[in-house]
Amino acid sequence: MPEHVFRGILVPVLTPFRPDLSPDADAFVTHCRWLLNKGADGLAVFGTTSEANSIGLEERMALLENLIDSGISPSVLMPGTGTSALTDTVRLTEHAVEHGCAGVLMLPPFYYKAIDDDGLFASYAEVIQRVGSDALQIYLYHIPPISQIHLSLKLIGRLLSTYEDTIVGLKDSSGDWSNTETILREYPTLATFCGSEVFLLETLQRGGAGSITATANVNVAAIRKTFERWQEGDANKLQKEINSVRKAFEEYPLIPSLKAVTAKFYGSSDWCRVHPPLRDLGITDTEELIKSLTNLGFKM
């Protein structure tokens, strides 16, 4: 049984970029500290929201090292390490383990499509065997709308029974609650996180571990409070409030809109910047979004 398994609200941290699109390591540390101060239970750096697959391997590793050197404990870190290439995934995963990260969030290889369970099993198995460390704790990253790769129930079960000390959790960003619900029922020992806080109460009621959610970049305190009070009388009210904030963002492209609001919070337009192929939100949409959020009484 693993010593430490994440639970609560984790943030797939937005990655700030300088004008030349290189990651801004200092602004990244500042945001990570702020998220932890506001109650985040962990930081799922280098996820989809972080635009991790748009930045280079060396840049990812340098950012992680700088984060830890700046005093963020690796015990709260769950970096994304899955790429389309086996050796690159192994390299990032070994790097995370060597730096003491408590877990890694691992995408399946996402270039080829229509891949069967045996191929996906072999991919994860090869990474686990190559890293070959008892300290490795993998959270499977299921995000078929973007990766276009489905992690089937059968595959999850096979990985879990073969590597019970290594496969400790899963983030389900399928957007399909019935899928999350089935995973929670079939694999109760797995630390399952919903990929959107709109499913937070339902996830916790069915024994789930919490949520790893993009919107936590701007709304972590309220989401964390909902997690904390999930068995209390105001839980439904809190859930409704965080849902309405999420809904406001979902009217716009998620990553650019989260960055636009973060830019406003830090008073730095640098934060608006996204890596191509994504595009900045633009002034009109930003103003509309801020207005919607203000009407909801939202404060970061």
Add this chain to the structure above:
Amino acid sequence: MPEHVFRGILVPVLTPFRPDLSPDADAFVTHCRWLLNKGADGLAVFGTTSEANSIGLEERMALLENLIDSGISPSVLMPGTGTSALTDTVRLTEHAVEHGCAGVLMLPPFYYKAIDDDGLFASYAEVIQRVGSDALQIYLYHIPPISQIHLSLKLIGRLLSTYEDTIVGLKDSSGDWSNTETILREYPTLATFCGSEVFLLETLQRGGAGSITATANVNVAAIRKTFERWQEGDANKLQKEINSVRKAFEEYPLIPSLKAVTAKFYGSSDWCRVHPPLRDLGITDTEELIKSLTNLGFKM
């Protein structure tokens, strides 16, 4: 106007792997030499068929350097350099240009989906500006069944008019002949290659440059002959013959089946090996495929 633009039959070269899944540089050189001796006009190394996105950046660059050091002229090389990450794409592209490669075949960034033309334009523009070399010649790589990214007619036109000396060609692996046909009609100055030899005659009849096709790994001589004789009386007969070979392969997963036949040709089962998430073809399917090919009178 660029000095040299590819024309004819290019091979997206299969990448052989050792038992530890590292690329076998020597077997790779041997196969590249054989393909050129058999009539290939160029080698589109590190394409989809090459499993390039399943192997690491360092491995790709080392393989390319070894190929050139072994005496393969970079003037026949069109390496794939597009990844999901901007800096990695720039790194591979600069590396190819520095080593004198005549062109690069560039995938759009393929992690995020539902990306609009502006985002894709910005991605290519950023790479072109960063590489900043007159020697850079890009062949756009359109393979929506796998990348899940569509390069629209409008985007192609915009790239072409903005970077007329850099965007010189395109490989259309959409599998949709009407799409290829429209590109050929709208952009006659672009060196357009069909992604399957089944469209070879039609492509050439409409002013296209040729084909960059997976099956050329095993059938380059016959495909090259069809290209050479496209205006002769036996062209349709030759086209039918290469179609029937292609069809035999399409009954099975393409990359593993091409590797199985290549393994048979070189008498080395090492060639069967694929990287996860793909899987080897297996004995039964290999035997059936070889039987179908033998019935067609196929010889590598």
